[in-house]
Amino acid sequence: MKKIESEIIDCLNKKNVKINDLTELVFEIQSKYTPSVTLKECKKAIYSVLENNEACHAILTGLLIDDFINANYQSDTTIINIIKNDNFSYGVDETIALGIVNLYGSIAWTNFGYLDKNKPGIIGIVDRQGKNSNLCTTFLDDILAAIVASSCSIIAHNCG
Amino acid sequence: MKKIESEIIDCLNKKNVKINDLTELVFEIQSKYTPSVTLKECKKAIYSVLENNEACHAILTGLLIDDFINANYQSDTTIINIIKNDNFSYGVDETIALGIVNLYGSIAWTNFGYLDKNKPGIIGIVDRQGKNSNLCTTFLDDILAAIVASSCSIIAHNCG
Amino acid sequence: MKKIESEIIDCLNKKNVKINDLTELVFEIQSKYTPSVTLKECKKAIYSVLENNEACHAILTGLLIDDFINANYQSDTTIINIIKNDNFSYGVDETIALGIVNLYGSIAWTNFGYLDKNKPGIIGIVDRQGKNSNLCTTFLDDILAAIVASSCSIIAHNCG
Amino acid sequence: MKKIESEIIDCLNKKNVKINDLTELVFEIQSKYTPSVTLKECKKAIYSVLENNEACHAILTGLLIDDFINANYQSDTTIINIIKNDNFSYGVDETIALGIVNLYGSIAWTNFGYLDKNKPGIIGIVDRQGKNSNLCTTFLDDILAAIVASSCSIIAHNCG
Numbered sequence: 001m002k003k004i005e006s007e008i009i010d011c012l013n014k015k016n017v018k019i020n021d022l023t024e025l026v027f028e029i030q031s032k033y034t035p036s037v038t039l040k041e042c043k044k045a046i047y048s049v050l051e052n053n054e055a056c057h058a059i060l061t062g063l064l065i066d067d068f069i070n071a072n073y074q075s076d077t078t079i080i081n082i083i084k085n086d087n088f089s090y091g092v093d094e095t096i097a098l099g100i101v102n103l104y105g106s107i108a109w110t111n112f113g114y115l116d117k118n119k120p121g122i123i124g125i126v127d128r129q130g131k132n133s134n135l136c137t138t139f140l141d142d143i144l145a146a147i148v149a150s151s152c153s154i155i156a157h158n159c160g
Numbered sequence: 161m162k163k164i165e166s167e168i169i170d171c172l173n174k175k176n177v178k179i180n181d182l183t184e185l186v187f188e189i190q191s192k193y194t195p196s197v198t199l200k201e202c203k204k205a206i207y208s209v210l211e212n213n214e215a216c217h218a219i220l221t222g223l224l225i226d227d228f229i230n231a232n233y234q235s236d237t238t239i240i241n242i243i244k245n246d247n248f249s250y251g252v253d254e255t256i257a258l259g260i261v262n263l264y265g266s267i268a269w270t271n272f273g274y275l276d277k278n279k280p281g282i283i284g285i286v287d288r289q290g291k292n293s294n295l296c297t298t299f300l301d302d303i304l305a306a307i308v309a310s311s312c313s314i315i316a317h318n319c320g
Numbered sequence: 321m322k323k324i325e326s327e328i329i330d331c332l333n334k335k336n337v338k339i340n341d342l343t344e345l346v347f348e349i350q351s352k353y354t355p356s357v358t359l360k361e362c363k364k365a366i367y368s369v370l371e372n373n374e375a376c377h378a379i380l381t382g383l384l385i386d387d388f389i390n391a392n393y394q395s396d397t398t399i400i401n402i403i404k405n406d407n408f409s410y411g412v413d414e415t416i417a418l419g420i421v422n423l424y425g426s427i428a429w430t431n432f433g434y435l436d437k438n439k440p441g442i443i444g445i446v447d448r449q450g451k452n453s454n455l456c457t458t459f460l461d462d463i464l465a466a467i468v469a470s471s472c473s474i475i476a477h478n479c480g
Numbered sequence: 481m482k483k484i485e486s487e488i489i490d491c492l493n494k495k496n497v498k499i500n501d502l503t504e505l506v507f508e509i510q511s512k513y514t515p516s517v518t519l520k521e522c523k524k525a526i527y528s529v530l531e532n533n534e535a536c537h538a539i540l541t542g543l544l545i546d547d548f549i550n551a552n553y554q555s556d557t558t559i560i561n562i563i564k565n566d567n568f569s570y571g572v573d574e575t576i577a578l579g580i581v582n583l584y585g586s587i588a589w590t591n592f593g594y595l596d597k598n599k600p601g602i603i604g605i606v607d608r609q610g611k612n613s614n615l616c617t618t619f620l621d622d623i624l625a626a627i628v629a630s631s632c633s634i635i636a637h638n639c640g
Contacts (some may be wrong), residue, residue, distance in 0.1 A: 003558065004558055007558055033248070053477065053569055054425045054426065054569065054571055057559070057562060057569070057570050057571065057572055058571075058572055058575065060558065060559035060562075061545070061559060061563070061572045063559075064545075064548075064559055064560075065541070065544075065545065068544075068548045078483065078484055078487055078540065079537070079540035079541060079543075079544055080544075082537060082540075083541070088193070088267070088316065089267070089316070089317060089533055089534065089537070090537050091265055091266025091267065091534055091537065091538075091579065092537055092538055092541045092576060092579060094266040094269075094270055095266060095538065095575060095576060095578070095579035096572060096575060096576070098269075098575065098578075098579075099426070099571065099572060099575035099578075102422040102423070103422070103423060103424075103425060104423075105251055105374045105423060106251025106254040106255060106374065106419070107248070107249070107251065109254075109258075109269075109273060110254055110272070110273040110276045110277060111273065111277075112270070112273055113269060113270040113271065113272055113273015113274050113276070113277075114273050114274050114276075114277040114278075116270040116273070116274075117270060117271075117273075117274040118274075156248065156249070157249060157373065163398065164398055167397075167398055213409055213637065214409065214411055214585045214586065217399070217402060217409070217410050217411065217412055218411075218412055218415065220398065220399035220402075221385070221399060221403070221412045223399075224385075224388075224399055224400075225381070225384075225385065228384075228388045238323065238324055238327055238380065239377070239380035239381060239383075239384055240384075242377060242380075243381070249373055249374065249377070250377050251374055251377065251378075251419065252377055252378055252381045252416060252419060255378065255415060255416060255418070255419035256412060256415060256416070258415070258418075258419075259411065259412060259415035259418075259586070262582040262583070263582070263583060263584075263585060264583075265534045265583060266534065266579070317533065353568070408513070408587070408636065409587070409636070409637060411585055411586025411587065414586040414589075414590055415586060418589075425571055426571025426574040426575060427568070427569070427571065429574075429578075429589075429593060430574055430592070430593040430596045430597060431593065431597075432590070432593055433589060433590040433591065433592055433593010433594050433596070433597075434593050434594050434596075434597040434598075436590040436593070436594075437590060437591075437593075437594040438594075476568065476569070477569060
C-alpha cells in the first residue's frame with residue numbers, strides 16, 4: 001500500500017469512518033445491479049480508488065479544508081462561515097468530489113448525485129454530525145460519497 | 161420567444177412531452193426545498209433554460225441523435241446498436257446532459273444524478289417507452305432530466 | 321485488439337487520419353515535459369485510450385454525428401446548420417470530448433483546452449478541411465484533440 | 481456591489497492582483513475574436529463573474545487554501561507538501577477552477593486550458609512568484625485564469 005493511501009485510511013479512522021462502512025455501502029447499492037458481487041470485490045474497488053493519485057489528492061485536500069475550519073472555528077470571515085454552515089448554495093465540496101468521480105465515468109457521477117441527495121449509511125451519519133455539532137464535515141460527506149460512487153462504477157464496468 | 165426555443169418545444173411535443181409535464185416535475189421536486197415556489201415560477205425557470213443558447217444546442221443535438229437512430233433502426237453498426245440498447249455502460253447521453261447542468265452549478269448536476277437514477281414522472285415514461293418499444297429515447301430522458309435539474313437549481317438560487 | 325477499437329481505427333483511416341499522426345502529436349507535445357518518452361510509449365498511450373469502453377463510445381458517437389450531417393448535407397434544420405457551420409457558440413463537440421478527457425484527469429482536460437485553441441498537426445488539418453469544404457468535421461477535430469490530450473496525461477502520470 | 485464581491489477584490493489586492501490586470505488580459509485575448517470589444521466591456525464581464533455566488537465561493541475557497549498553506553508553511557504533512565510544490569500531478573486547483581468555468585460554457589473551459597498552459601500576464605507573474613519564493617500561489621493562478629476565461633466567454637456570447 002502506498003504511503004498516501006495509508007495516510008487517507010488513518011485520517012478517515014480518526015474521523016470514525018472505517019473502510020468497512022464504505023464497503024457495506026458499495027455492496028448495498030451495487031448488488032441491485034450486479035447481484036453476484038461480493039463484499040471482497042467491493043473492498044477491492046474502494047482500495048483501487050485510494051490507489052489513484054489524483055483521487056488521493058482530492059480526498060486529502062477536502063479533509064484538509066474541514067480540518068482547517070475545525071482548527072479555526074472561532075474565525076468569522078465570510079467564507080469560513082459559509083463552509084461551516086454548508087449553505088445549500090455552497091458547491092465547492094461537490095466540485096472537489098466531481099474531480100474524483102469524473103475519473104470513473106458517467107456511472108460514477110450519476111451515482112454521486114444520487115448519494116448526495118439520499119445520504120445513505122455512513123454518508124448520512126457524517127452529514128448529520130456536521131449539522132448537529134460544532135464539527136465541520138462539509139467536505140467529508142461528499143468525499144465519502146465520491147469514493148462509494150466511483151467504487152460502484154468500477155464494479156459495474158468490471159462485472160458487466 | 162427565440163426561433164430555436166420554439167423549435168425545441170415543437171420537437172418535444174412531437175415526442176409527446178409537454179412543457180407542463182416538466183413544470184409539474186420541477187414543482188414536485190423543488191417545493192420540498194422551496195415551499196413557497198409556484199407553478200408559474202417553475203415554468204419560468206424552464207423557459208429560462210430553453211433561452212440559453214448553449215443549453216438549446218445540447219438539447220437539439222441529443223434529439224437529433226435519437227431521431228437519426230430511429231430513421232436508421234435497421235442499421236447494424238456497433239455504435240448504433242449500443243445507442244439503441246442504451247447499454248448501462250453507454251454514457252454519452254449523460255455527458256451531453258452534463259453540458260446543460262454544468263451551466264447551472266452544483267445543485268443542478270447533483271439533482272441530475274438523482275433524477276437519472278429515480279426517473280420520476282415524464283422522465284420514467286420516456287425511459288420505459290425506449291426500453292419497451294422500437295423507439296429510441298436514449299438521449300431524450302437524460303435531456304428532460306437535465307432541463308428539470310437545471311430549472312430546480314435556478315429556483316433554489318433565486319428563492320434562497 | 322477489441323472489435324470496437326479496430327472499428328474506430330478503420331473509421332479514422334477512412335477520414336484520412338492515421339494513428340501515426342496522433343502518435344507524432346503526442347510525442348511533440350509531451351516530450352517537452354517528459355524528455356525521455358519514446359514514440360512507442362506515445363503509441364501505447366493512444367491504444368490504451370482506444371481500449372477504454374467509455375472513451376470508445378464517445379469517439380464513435382462523435383464520428384456518427386459528423387457522418388450523419390454529411391449524409392444529410394442538404395437538410396436545412398436549425399441544428400444541422402449550426403453543426404455544419406461549427407458556430408463558435410456550438411459546444412457539444414467540446415462536451416463530448418470532455419467525456420473522454422475527464423477520464424484522464426486534470427492534465428488531460430487542460431491539455432485539451434490548449435489543443436482546441438492551437439490546433440497543431442492533424443487536428444488543424446481536419447479543422448481546416450471542415451471549414452474549407454462541404455465535409456463536416458465538427459466533431460472529428462475535438463475527438464482527435466481529446467485522444468491526444470488523454471494520451472499525454474497517461475504519459476505524464478506514468479513517467480512522472 | 482455585494483459584500484462577498486468586495487471581499488474578493490480586497491483579497492486579490494492584498495496579493496497584488498488588480499482588477500485592471502485581469503481586464504487587460506481579457507481585452508488582449510478576446511479582442512482577437514471580438515475586435516469591437518472595449519476595455520469597459522471587459523471590466524463589466526469580470527464584475528459579472530464576481531457577482532455570481534457559486535463563482536465567489538470557489539474563488540474564496542481557493543484563496544483560503546493558499547492562505548492556510550502560507551500560515552502553516554513549516555508543516556510537513558504529505559498533502560501540504562504536495563500543494564506547496566504545486567506538483568504537476570496535483571489537479572485540485574484546476575478542479576476548483578473548473579467549478580467556475582463550467583458555469584460559463586464550453587468557450588470558458590477551453591479558454592481556461594489555454595491560459596493554464598500559456599500563463600500570460602498576471603497569471604504567469606503569480607505562478608512564477610509561487611515557484612520562486614516561499615509564498616504559496618498554487619490556487620491563485622488557476623483562479624485568475626478561471627475569472628479571465630469566464631469573462632472572455634461572456635463577451636464572446638454577448639457580442640457574437
